[in-house]
Amino acid sequence: MRDELERMMDGIAAAATPAPEDYTDPATGLLFCGKCHTAKQCRVMLFEMERLMPCLCQCEKERREAAEAARREQERLDRIRRLKATALQDRALLAYTFAGDDGQNPAMKYARRYVEHFAAMKERGQGLLLWGGVGTGKTFAAACIAHALTEQAVPVLMTNFSKILNSLSGMFSEDRNRYLASFHHFSLLIIDDLGIERNSEYALEQVYNVVDSRYLSRLPFIITTNLPLAELQAPKDLAHARIYDRVLERCTPICFNGPNYRKGNAAANKDEAARLLND
Template structure:
């Protein structure tokens, strides 16, 4: 019975790898193998199976290149799909998606933000957070959004939100749900909390703000916080509830003053100019 095994296998191989005539894009070489007319590399090769030479199909160079290109395109499409998904969950205010380095003026604030992105591996490893503070309209949220979009474009999970949204989300949750919700922020390599100080100042709200900040602290992951508060208010709060929040923030974040031109006034002037042109005022 065992003597019949090689014969059966050889018969099966003969049926699988029977000689074929050249196709339109092939020709037969002097070695008896078929070759691709385009790249002139073989589409067949000889292998030894159970002591016998067999001619089996193989990929010519242009087929290999086509497969490699398809793989590259598939990986690119998958990366783009991943980035779209990350942006859909990470930046929920659609206008923030338009705030990026491509439309930013190259001032010192933007240069700092670019360096933060360029040094991201070290930023994450060292847990380097930022507290972007300054007057209303100076571009704190814009700078933060530029950082967020640049990292998202690299496939890095970022969440940009604010405490008002967080508190609204938590309003209808039970305590266990609130804990899981806050813990879910650890899924993001960078958390950006915009406009600290605009949220409600009730005891419950401050308790939840501290819970979010403290959970981020425990995660060992960086956070960027923007605020219109003066740095003196953060360093010397008058209220104990604020004191423990701000103390934790200063432990996690380096204060950086953003002092750009008031973007809101600039945008307002541009709109006024457009209105004058449209209405011939």
């Protein structure tokens, strides 16, 4: 055992082949690096015998650290690329970024704030309800949020209820539960277009399952809808009420229609999430 270990140690020492510019330091008798002039060897006591062991000189240490940092950075970029491809599967949405915002829509401020405060929002399970008429920039805002968060390596999924309903329609209940649970992998779930399915009882049931599953997971979600906030606050029947109640409990309403914008925001001012969005 001892012989074996000794042979191994000698092997390690021999493996550190000196470079042509290396030299033996007269003061210490150790091999020094010709580039950075720090030791490439150290003395260790092993089995009551002093041995010279190779060690990393300063420039080699720095070279290895830089290579490791570059490898980690490449890994981070690869991860972001994968996250982005997953988050924004609709290729048209990939073009929507805060950099492309023309600054005309005051509600975009809240989308930016949401990204800035995402850690606190996630902690509270707090999302956004982006509501307002067709073509007011809700989808744009939601996609900008998805984009900005994936840049920070946050797993996001942006989808819509039509896609979810399509996926669910061919599934048995066990697969459905697994499908709904798969959304838990994402720190933020963004669902576009709540309300387009309001006329079908089956669809309402599935929308409820999606919202309820997210609600129970206590992970944040963002909903966009063309429905007026008043309709969400005063649903016409129980089937709608149980969906909208959960959405309103977890999602701060942000109005995407100019004139109603302050009204929607005043309602949200009550809670801490709204304070973070407004500070």
